[in-house]
Amino acid sequence: MKRNSAVHKKLKEILSQKSFEELEPFKNTSEWTALHPDDKSLLASLFVMQGEKQLEQGDKNAKESFDLAAKLAGDSGEVFLEIGSAYAKNQLNVQCLRYAAEYLSKSIQLTPPVFSTWALLGRVHNSMGMLIDETCHFEEADKYYQQAFQLSHDQPDSSKAMLNWQWAVSWYCMGKHSGEALDFNRAVEKFREAERLGMQDKYFWSNYGDSLAELASLLGRPDLFYEVIELYRNAIRLSFDFFEGWLSMGCAFQRLFEIFGSEEDYNQSYECFKLASQLNESHPMLWSKWAQLTAQGGKWKRDLILIGESLEKFEKAHFLDPENPVLLCLWGETLLVYGAHGEKVDALRQAENKIVKSLSIQHDVADAWYMYGCCLNELGRYFHQEDYYHKAIEKFQYGLGLKQNEPLLWYGLALSHLAIGESRGELAWLEQACRLFSRALEFGGQNVRPLWNDWGVTLMKISELTGDKAPVEAAIDKFETLIPAMAEEWDEADLDPEWLYNYGCALDFMGDFTDEISFYEKAVQALSKAVQMDPEYTHARYNLALALSHLGETALDVECYHKSVEQFQILLNQDGEDEMGWIDYGVTLIQLARLIFDPARPDVAYKIYEVAEGKLMQAAALGAVQAYYNLACLHSLMGNFPMAMHFVEKAEAAQVLPPPDELLADEWLEDLRETESFKFFFAHYKKDKKIIE
Numbered sequence: 001m002k003r004n005s006a007v008h009k010k011l012k013e014i015l016s017q018k019s020f021e022e023l024e025p026f027k028n029t030s031e032w033t034a035l036h037p038d039d040k041s042l043l044a045s046l047f048v049m050q051g052e053k054q055l056e057q058g059d060k061n062a063k064e065s066f067d068l069a070a071k072l073a074g075d076s077g078e079v080f081l082e083i084g085s086a087y088a089k090n091q092l093n094v095q096c097l098r099y100a101a102e103y104l105s106k107s108i109q110l111t112p113p114v115f116s117t118w119a120l121l122g123r124v125h126n127s128m129g130m131l132i133d134e135t136c137h138f139e140e141a142d143k144y145y146q147q148a149f150q151l152s153h154d155q156p157d158s159s160k161a162m163l164n165w166q167w168a169v170s171w172y173c174m175g176k177h178s179g180e181a182l183d184f185n186r187a188v189e190k191f192r193e194a195e196r197l198g199m200q201d202k203y204f205w206s207n208y209g210d211s212l213a214e215l216a217s218l219l220g221r222p223d224l225f226y227e228v229i230e231l232y233r234n235a236i237r238l239s240f241d242f243f244e245g246w247l248s249m250g251c252a253f254q255r256l257f258e259i260f261g262s263e264e265d266y267n268q269s270y271e272c273f274k275l276a277s278q279l280n281e282s283h284p285m286l287w288s289k290w291a292q293l294t295a296q297g298g299k300w301k302r303d304l305i306l307i308g309e310s311l312e313k314f315e316k317a318h319f320l321d322p323e324n325p326v327l328l329c330l331w332g333e334t335l336l337v338y339g340a341h342g343e344k345v346d347a348l349r350q351a352e353n354k355i356v357k358s359l360s361i362q363h364d365v366a367d368a369w370y371m372y373g374c375c376l377n378e379l380g381r382y383f384h385q386e387d388y389y390h391k392a393i394e395k396f397q398y399g400l401g402l403k404q405n406e407p408l409l410w411y412g413l414a415l416s417h418l419a420i421g422e423s424r425g426e427l428a429w430l431e432q433a434c435r436l437f438s439r440a441l442e443f444g445g446q447n448v449r450p451l452w453n454d455w456g457v458t459l460m461k462i463s464e465l466t467g468d469k470a471p472v473e474a475a476i477d478k479f480e481t482l483i484p485a486m487a488e489e490w491d492e493a494d495l496d497p498e499w500l501y502n503y504g505c506a507l508d509f510m511g512d513f514t515d516e517i518s519f520y521e522k523a524v525q526a527l528s529k530a531v532q533m534d535p536e537y538t539h540a541r542y543n544l545a546l547a548l549s550h551l552g553e554t555a556l557d558v559e560c561y562h563k564s565v566e567q568f569q570i571l572l573n574q575d576g577e578d579e580m581g582w583i584d585y586g587v588t589l590i591q592l593a594r595l596i597f598d599p600a601r602p603d604v605a606y607k608i609y610e611v612a613e614g615k616l617m618q619a620a621a622l623g624a625v626q627a628y629y630n631l632a633c634l635h636s637l638m639g640n641f642p643m644a645m646h647f648v649e650k651a652e653a654a655q656v657l658p659p660p661d662e663l664l665a666d667e668w669l670e671d672l673r674e675t676e677s678f679k680f681f682f683a684h685y686k687k688d689k690k691i692i693e
Helices: 005-017 020-027 029-034 037-057 062-073 077-088 094-110 115-132 135-150 157-178 181-196 202-219 224-238 243-260 263-279 284-301 304-320 325-342 345-361 366-383 386-402 407-424 427-442 449-466 470-482 497-514 517-533 538-555 558-574 579-596 602-621 627-638 641-653 660-665 676-692
Strands: none
Touching: 005 020, 005 037, 020 029, 020 037, 029 062, 037 062, 037 077, 062 077, 062 094, 077 094, 077 115, 094 115, 115 135, 115 157, 135 157, 157 181, 157 202, 181 202, 202 224, 202 243, 224 243, 243 263, 243 284, 263 284, 284 304, 284 325, 304 325, 325 345, 325 366, 345 366, 366 386, 366 407, 386 407, 407 427, 407 449, 427 449, 449 470, 449 497, 470 497, 497 517, 497 538, 517 538, 538 558, 538 579, 558 579, 579 602, 579 627, 602 627, 627 641, 641 676, 660 676
C-alpha cells in the first residue's frame, strides 16, 4: 500500500510535539482503511500515549483513546502491551488494573512469552488483591511470577531481584489472608533471594521485615525479631528520614518488650516512636502504638505517671482517627488500668464510655465485650456493689456468644464469680469460679498468667470458709505454675509482687495447718521478695512480719521474732493508722517475751511486755476493740490480774471476747483463771452465752 506522505508527516509532528489534541480527525474509523500499516501502528501508539496522558490528568476520555488504539491494533500484541502497561501505572484504581490485566493477557496470547510482560501481569494482580482484599488475585500473581521466573535466566540480576521482591509481596499478602506460617516462609525465601541478587531499596527492607515479623509471631520465635530489627535498620540506613522504617522498628522493639520485659527494648521502642513523630506527627497508628507502649511500660513499672502519658498519646491518636473501634477499646483498657491502680473512679467511667463507643461502631468484637466486663468488675470492686458484677457476667456471656473459645472471656466470668463469692462469703460462687478458671484452660488460657494467681486466691478463700487444707494445697500448685518453688530460680522481670504476696500467704496458711517449718520458711522467702520488689507494698510487708512471727513461734527462733519486729516497725512508720498492725506487733512482742523468759531474770521479758502494752494501747486508741482481749492476756502473763479483768470486761462489752471454751483453753490466761474474780465473771459469761445460743 502506498503511504500518504501528508498523513505520515502529520502523525510524526503530533508525536514529536505531543500535541495529542490534533488526533481528533483521526478518530474517524472509516478513514483508517486508507492508512499505510506503519502509519496505522504509529496512530495506535499515539492513541495509547494520549490515553496515558489523559489518565494522568484524570480525564474520563482515556478509555476512548485506548479503545481506539485497540481497534487499530488488530492482532498486534505490542499495542495491547502498551495499553496494558499504561493502565498498570494506575496502581490505586481497580478498574484501570482490570483493564491492564485484560490487555496484558491479550498481548501474551498474540506474541511470544516475554519475561517483563509476565512480571507486570503478576504485579497488576498483586495490586488488585491489595486494593479489593481478595486472595484469588495473589494466587493469579503467583502463577504469572512463576512464568516470569521460567524466562528470567538471561535477565540482569536487578530484574530478577525485583521479580523476587514482588513475588515475596504476593506470598506475604496470601499469608495475611491465610494466617499460615508456610505462606510467610515462602515470602521470606523470595526476599532472601532478592537480597542475594543485590536488591537495595528502603521499601524492600521494610517489606522484608514485615514478613519476617509475621513469621516470627506465628512460629513463636521471638529471637527472629532481632533479625527483623536489622532489616528495618537497613531501610533507615538508606534513608534516615524514612518514617515507615522508624515506626516498624519501634513496633518490633515493642514486641520484644512484650515478650521479654527488657527495659532496653522498651527504651529503644520509645526512641524509635519519638523519631518517627518528628518525621510525621499526623499518623494515627504511630500514636496508637506509642500509647500502647507507654501503657505497657507503666503497668510493668507500676508507674501511673507513665500510664497517664499513654492516655495523652491515645488522645492524639483518637483525634487523628476518631471512629477507630480498636483504638477506642485500647484507650478504654488503659483508662481501666489507670483507674484501677490509682483508685480513680473518673478514669473507670471514661474507660466504660470508650469501650461502649467502640462497641457502638463494631458490635461483634469479643475482645471489646471482655474489656466491658472487666470495666464493670472494677467498678463493682470500687463501689462494693454486687450489681456491677452481675452486669459484667452479662457482658462476658454475650462475648462468649460471639467467640466461645476465647479464654479471656471465661477468665473474666471467673473473676466476677470470685468477687460475688468473696463479697457474700458463699462457697457456691467460689466453687463456680474455680470451674470457670478450668474452662479458660480448656480453651488455651494457660498463658494468661494472672489467671493462675486469681485461681489460687479463690482456692484460699474456699479454704478459709471450709477450714479444709486441701484447697490451700491446690492454691500453692496454682501459684507455683507462675512462681518456681526454688527461690534461686526467681526472676524479677518475670514475676509480679502480687503473685509473690499471694503465694507467701498461701504458704503461711499451709504452715498454720501443718505446723511445718518449711512452709513458713518459703512464705518468708516469697514475701521478702515481694517487699524487695516493691518496698511500698504494705500488705506484703505486714504478712512478712506475720510469717516471721509464725516461723519464730514454730522454730522457737528469737532471731525470727527480731526480724518480725523490724518489719512491723517499718510498716507502722509507713502507715501509723494500721490498727491490726499495732495489734499483731504487740502480740509478736508478747510471744518473743515468753520465748526468752528466764525466771532468774524476769525483768528482761517484762520490759518487752511493757513495750507490747504500748503497741496494743495504740491499737485500742485507733478504735481496734480487738486489742482489749490481747491486753487482758498480756496483763495475765504479767500477773496484773485486776488490769487483766478490766480488759476482759471491756472485751465483753465490745463483743470481742472469745467463746467460753476458748477462754478456758487459752494458755495466756492460765493464771487469771485461778482468780476468784475471773471465776465469778466466767460463771455469768458462760450462762449468758448459753442463753444467747
